Amino acid sequence: MTPPPSLTATALRGTSPPAPAAHSASPTAPHTRAAGPGTAARPARYVPVRWKFTFALLVGILWMGFSIYAADAWIRDLGHVVSPWVAYPVIYGIAVVPGFMNAFLVISLLLDRRPAANHAVATLPGISILVAAYNEETNIASTIESIARQQYSGPLQVLVINDGSTDATAQKLAQLDYPWLQVLNLERNVGKANALNTGLELVRHRLTITVDGDSYLHHNALSNLVRRYMSDPPNTRAVAGAVLVRNSRKNMVTAIQEWDYFHGIAAIKRLQSLYQGTLVAQGAFSIYDTALLRELGGWAHTVGEDIVLTWAILERGYRVGFAENACLFTNAPETWLQFIRQRQRWSRGLIEAFKLHWRLLFKARMSTLFIWWNLLFPYMDLVYTFAFVPGLVLALLGVYWIAGPMTLLVLPLAMIVNYLMFAVQSKMFIEQGLKVRRNVLGFVFYALFYSVVLQPACVLGYIKELVSRSKNWGTK
Known part of the structure; x- marks a missing residue:
C-alpha cells in the first residue's frame, strides 16, 4: 500500500525556507569540459x-504487487x-499506482550519489540572463541587485524585458545603473514567451539563463548552476x-508551499535528473544552450512555455539536468485563489x-518512465x-468505503518518504x-491537507x- 494522494501527490509531480540573510557548444557538438571529456570525477x-x-524499477514493481x-x-x-468496474480504477488510483511511484522514488533517492560539480575553472563562461517582468515594481530592483551580488567571474549580460507593465516597473529599472544591464520596455503586453523571445534575439553569449522578475538569487546561485551544466554529461x-x-x-498559504518547493518539487527534479531527463527546466531559474534555443524557435506561445520547451529539448534526444545547490528564492502565491x-x-x-x-512516450530512454x-x-x-x-467526508460520517482505518496504516510510510526528502534537502542547505x-505547522498542513x-x-x-484557447500570463 501507499500513502493516499493527500500525503504524497506533490512529491510525485514534475511539474517551485525563508529568504537568505542578506560553456556550452552547438546542439550538434559535444560539450567542452575543463576537466576532460567526461563528467566530474566519479565515486x-x-x-x-x-x-x-533497474533496481529501483524492480522494487517499485514488487511494491506494486504487494x-x-x-x-x-x-x-x-x-x-x-x-460496480467492480468502478472499484478497481478508484483503489488503483488512490493506492496501487502511487505505491509504485513512491517505492521507485525512495530507492532512487537512497541510491543517488551525485558527482561533485567541477570547481577547477577559475573563470566561468559568459552568460546572458533574461528577466521577463510584468508589473514587478515591488520586486524587480531586488532581483537585479541579487544578480549584482553574485560576483560571477565570467562575462555577464542581463536583459530585462519589461512586458508592457502598467505600474512603475519601468521607473524602478531606470534607477538601476549596471554596465551589464540592458532594459527593453515593450509598448504593450505580449506575454511571457514572446517577451523572452524578444530578449533572445539580443543574447550575446552561448549560455542563456532565465530568471523571474520577483526572485532573489542566493549568493552563489549563478556559478553553481553554470558549474553543474559544465559537469553534467556531454x-x-x-x-x-x-x-x-x-x-x-x-x-x-505560503508556509505550506515552502514544503512543496523544498520537499516535493526538488526531490522529483533530483530523481529525474539522476535518470537524465528533468521534465521541467522552469522559467523561474534555468540555464539553456543558446544555439539550441534559437534552433527550436525559442519559447512557444503557450501557458506552460517552460515545460513545452523542456520537452522539445528532450525530444531532440538531449539531456536536461538539475542543480540542487543553485538556489533561487521566489514569491509564491499568497492566497488560495x-x-x-x-x-x-x-x-x-x-x-x-x-x-x-x-x-516522447515512445522514446527508448530512462526518462520515458516519467513521461508516462x-x-x-x-x-x-x-x-x-x-x-x-x-471518501474522506463519508469517513467523518462513519462510512469507510474509501477512506478508513486501512488508510491510517500507510501514515508511517508517508512519514518515511517525507523524512528522506527532508534529509536530502537539509544536507544541501547546510552545504x-x-x-x-x-515550520512544523506548515508541514502538517502540507502533508495532510495540501492535496x-x-x-x-x-x-x-x-x-x-x-x-x-486563451494564453495569458496568469500567475506564475
Whole structure:
C-alpha cells in the first residue's frame, strides 16, 4: 500500500525556507569540459545509472504487487457498494499506482550519489540572463541587485524585458545603473514567451539563463548552476535550478508551499535528473544552450512555455539536468485563489506538452518512465477529486468505503518518504550555508491537507486547457 494522494501527490509531480540573510557548444557538438571529456570525477564505488534504474524499477514493481494483494479486500468491499468496474480504477488510483511511484522514488533517492560539480575553472563562461517582468515594481530592483551580488567571474549580460507593465516597473529599472544591464520596455503586453523571445534575439553569449522578475538569487546561485551544466554529461542542453519560497512567512498559504518547493518539487527534479531527463527546466531559474534555443524557435506561445520547451529539448534526444545547490528564492502565491490559478496553469502546460511532444512516450530512454507518470497524473487527480475527497467526508460520517482505518496504516510510510526528502534537502542547505526554518505547522498542513486544494485545482486546469484557447500570463 501507499500513502493516499493527500500525503504524497506533490512529491510525485514534475511539474517551485525563508529568504537568505542578506560553456556550452552547438546542439550538434559535444560539450567542452575543463576537466576532460567526461563528467566530474566519479565515486570510487561507481554504480552505473542504468543499474540503479533497474533496481529501483524492480522494487517499485514488487511494491506494486504487494499493494495489489493488500488492496484486494478493500476493492471487494467497495465493489459491493459500487460496480467492480468502478472499484478497481478508484483503489488503483488512490493506492496501487502511487505505491509504485513512491517505492521507485525512495530507492532512487537512497541510491543517488551525485558527482561533485567541477570547481577547477577559475573563470566561468559568459552568460546572458533574461528577466521577463510584468508589473514587478515591488520586486524587480531586488532581483537585479541579487544578480549584482553574485560576483560571477565570467562575462555577464542581463536583459530585462519589461512586458508592457502598467505600474512603475519601468521607473524602478531606470534607477538601476549596471554596465551589464540592458532594459527593453515593450509598448504593450505580449506575454511571457514572446517577451523572452524578444530578449533572445539580443543574447550575446552561448549560455542563456532565465530568471523571474520577483526572485532573489542566493549568493552563489549563478556559478553553481553554470558549474553543474559544465559537469553534467556531454549531451546536456539545459539544467534547472532549485526554486524555493521567498515569502514563506507571509501566511499559512505560503508556509505550506515552502514544503512543496523544498520537499516535493526538488526531490522529483533530483530523481529525474539522476535518470537524465528533468521534465521541467522552469522559467523561474534555468540555464539553456543558446544555439539550441534559437534552433527550436525559442519559447512557444503557450501557458506552460517552460515545460513545452523542456520537452522539445528532450525530444531532440538531449539531456536536461538539475542543480540542487543553485538556489533561487521566489514569491509564491499568497492566497488560495492565486495558488489555484497557478496550478491550473501548470496543469494546462502539462496537457500542452503532451499535445506537442507526445512522441516522447515512445522514446527508448530512462526518462520515458516519467513521461508516462505525467500521463497518469490526470487520472490520479480525477480519482482523488471525485472519489478520495468524498471518501474522506463519508469517513467523518462513519462510512469507510474509501477512506478508513486501512488508510491510517500507510501514515508511517508517508512519514518515511517525507523524512528522506527532508534529509536530502537539509544536507544541501547546510552545504550552502542556509538553515531550514522550523515550520512544523506548515508541514502538517502540507502533508495532510495540501492535496485537498492541489489536485482539484489540477483537474480544473486540465478541463480549462481542453475548452479554452486563451494564453495569458496568469500567475506564475
